[in-house]
Amino acid sequence: MGRPRFRLTRTRRQALTGILFTLPFAVGFVLFFLYPFLQSIRFSMSQLQIVAGGYRLEPVGLANYRTALLVHPEFLQVFVEAVFRTLVDVPLIVVFAFFAANLLNQPFKGRTLARVVFFLPVIMGAGIILQMESADYMMTQLRSAANEGGLLSGAVLRNFLYELRIPEATLDYVTSAVDRIPEIIRASGVQILVFLAGLQSIPGSLYEAADVEGFTSWERFWLITLPMLSPLILTNAVYTIIDSFTVGTNPLVKLVRSTAFGGGGFGLSSAMGVLYFLSIAVILLIAGSIISRFVFYDN
Amino acid sequence: MQIRQKRLTRSAGGDFVIFFVLFLGAAFSALPLVFAISNAFKPLNELFLFPPQFFVRNPTFDNFRDLFVLMGESWVPISRYLFNTVFITVAGTGGHVLMASMAAYVLAKHRFPGRDVFFAMVVLSLMFAYQVTAIPNYLTMSALGWLDTYAAIIVPAWSSSLGLFLMKQFMEQINDSLIEAARIDGASEFHIFWRVVMPNVKPAWLTLIILSFQSLWNETGGRFIYSEELKTLPYALNQIIQGGVARAGVGAAVGVIMMIVPIAVFVLNQSKVVQTMGAAGINK
Numbered sequence: 197m198g199r200p201r202f203r204l205t206r207t208r209r210q211a212l213t214g215i216l217f218t219l220p221f222a223v224g225f226v227l228f229f230l231y232p233f234l235q236s237i238r239f240s241m242s243q244l245q246i247v248a249g250g251y252r253l254e255p256v257g258l259a260n261y262r263t264a265l266l267v268h269p270e271f272l273q274v275f276v277e278a279v280f281r282t283l284v285d286v287p288l289i290v291v292f293a294f295f296a297a298n299l300l301n302q303p304f305k306g307r308t309l310a311r312v313v314f315f316l317p318v319i320m321g322a323g324i325i326l327q328m329e330s331a332d333y334m335m336t337q338l339r340s341a342a343n344e345g346g347l348l349s350g351a352v353l354r355n356f357l358y359e360l361r362i363p364e365a366t367l368d369y370v371t372s373a374v375d376r377i378p379e380i381i382r383a384s385g386v387q388i389l390v391f392l393a394g395l396q397s398i399p400g401s402l403y404e405a406a407d408v409e410g411f412t413s414w415e416r417f418w419l420i421t422l423p424m425l426s427p428l429i430l431t432n433a434v435y436t437i438i439d440s441f442t443v444g445t446n447p448l449v450k451l452v453r454s455t456a457f458g459g460g461g462f463g464l465s466s467a468m469g470v471l472y473f474l475s476i477a478v479i480l481l482i483a484g485s486i487i488s489r490f491v492f493y494d495n
Numbered sequence: 496m497q498i499r500q501k502r503l504t505r506s507a508g509g510d511f512v513i514f515f516v517l518f519l520g521a522a523f524s525a526l527p528l529v530f531a532i533s534n535a536f537k538p539l540n541e542l543f544l545f546p547p548q549f550f551v552r553n554p555t556f557d558n559f560r561d562l563f564v565l566m567g568e569s570w571v572p573i574s575r576y577l578f579n580t581v582f583i584t585v586a587g588t589g590g591h592v593l594m595a596s597m598a599a600y601v602l603a604k605h606r607f608p609g610r611d612v613f614f615a616m617v618v619l620s621l622m623f624a625y626q627v628t629a630i631p632n633y634l635t636m637s638a639l640g641w642l643d644t645y646a647a648i649i650v651p652a653w654s655s656s657l658g659l660f661l662m663k664q665f666m667e668q669i670n671d672s673l674i675e676a677a678r679i680d681g682a683s684e685f686h687i688f689w690r691v692v693m694p695n696v697k698p699a700w701l702t703l704i705i706l707s708f709q710s711l712w713n714e715t716g717g718r719f720i721y722s723e724e725l726k727t728l729p730y731a732l733n734q735i736i737q738g739g740v741a742r743a744g745v746g747a748a749v750g751v752i753m754m755i756v757p758i759a760v761f762v763l764n765q766s767k768v769v770q771t772m773g774a775a776g777i778n779k
Contacts, residue, residue: 236631
């Protein structure tokens with residue numbers, strides 16, 4: 197008490213802690229993510245010219261955006277397709293990952309091996325391995341066979357469901373989902389892992405209490421597991437949306453890249469990137485606000 | 496007298512259906528790996544057999560031997576490439592987990608000016624494919640003088656937004672009373688973070704380690720690193736397999752070697768997760 201020391205108020209101290217803890221992350225973030233991002237918005241409104249000793253930007257206003265939307269032959273079509281595809285895939289991936297994680301969390305022999313198998317697509321999807329695969333004839337065959345849906349054909353299912361008088365829109369969704377099973381499994385490795393981590397973070401005491409109260413497995417799932425995992429459903433939905441939009445094989449990402457380093461110029465490419473970014477932001481905002489209504493926080 | 500109670504449990508038939516579906520999914524994922532391993536042990540004549548065979552008939556270690564011979568001939572010793580990759584992966588992953596967790600902790604559990612804006616920006620930055628920011632990013636590196644140094648790969652990995660996002664979501668689940676209790680006991684903020692918060696989100700950061708390791712292990716450093724002695728293992732192995740058709744067998748061997756390490760890390764990591772679960776039961 198007697199120390200002649202500068203004392204901070206509680207709020208100030210909290211603020212200081214907050215800033216100190218965020219700082220190491222924030223420095224890199226600002227330098228390598230925020231600044232390049234703002235730069236590319238600037239590029240999108242300019243014409244980039246390479247001159248001796250560097251580059252020069254000539255402001256052109258919204259011309260690049262106009263070109264992307266109204267003049268470019270492919271952009272709009274690829275754009276709409278990419279957005280639509282994501283909207284179809286995201287719920288499927290999240291739901292699949294959720295149930296797969298629940299199963300992989302059960303105690304059974306060879307569980308770690310089973311987890312490895314579901315994480316394999318993430319490992320095999322990495323740069324160098326993918327390159328080798330694409331160079332391999334049989335691997336290409338294998339992949340395309342898997343993509344054609346050799347397992348369950350959507351068309352067969354469609355006929356069957358049609359007999360059951362299921363509405364056309366639902367029908368289309370289900371059949372397209374069946375055709376994409378291999379892709380969905382391949383895209384859910386990280387999500388399964390996140391859900392697994394979530395399942396392991398649920399305090400064991402909750403389940404013990406439930407056992408004492410005589411919960412059935414059904415009640416345990418709906419009253420403990422699902423609410424406790426709900427924040428991660430939001431996390432995974434966000435991750436899936438972002439992943440499917442930014443993965444290198446996404447046709448629009450390819451278009452952005454080929455425009456930048458091919459013919460169209462960096463300004464146009466940046467404009468496409470920004471448009472795409474805005475549409476993801478809108479989708480995320482909508483999805484986020486829908487899902488967060490069902491999210492339960494334990495505080 | 497014994498009370499007989501019919502318990503609602505899953506039927507064996509239901510279990511079978513569920514595991515059958517899981518197995519089909521697993522088969523889809525595992526097939527390419529099995530094929531890649533089988534390929535790595537094929538002699539050259541089997542690799543080019545038409546129609547291709549899925550399984551190897553006369554397994555041989557020739558491909559691996561050739562790979563080591565090629566490695567030995569490389570101008571920069573292969574151990575140097577290996578060191579570079581291990582260094583980048585360990586430094587990048589360690590720093591990322593620490594920094595992202597620290598930031599996530601205060602974003603989840605503290606109130607300070609600019610917090611919400613900062614988090615919103617992090618989420619926004621997740622949406623940006625790196626292709627879009629490639630050129631500005633290069634210019635930043637060049638201005639900092641970090642081109643052709645480890646820092647060009649490691650420092651951006653520290654601040655990758657995904658880790659922060661993930662850790663924050665997990666840390667929000669921690670009960671505030673736990674942190675309050677530690678604070679009343681006089682723990683410093685860093686102590687609370689390190690001793691209270693982090694052990695409680697162990698599954699989360701173990702997951703983050705896997706994700707970060709996976710991406711850095713495969714880093715070729717192609718955009719930022721030019722000096723041969725600073726290049727990474729994936730880059731060197733890529734060079735080897737670019738040698739054309741004759742290197743097909745070596746390429747298969749390379750693939751297996753590159754995959755083994757992340758798989759081993761994954762297995763090790765997941766066995767740790769199971770221990771966490773046990774520990775949590777005792778603590779609570």
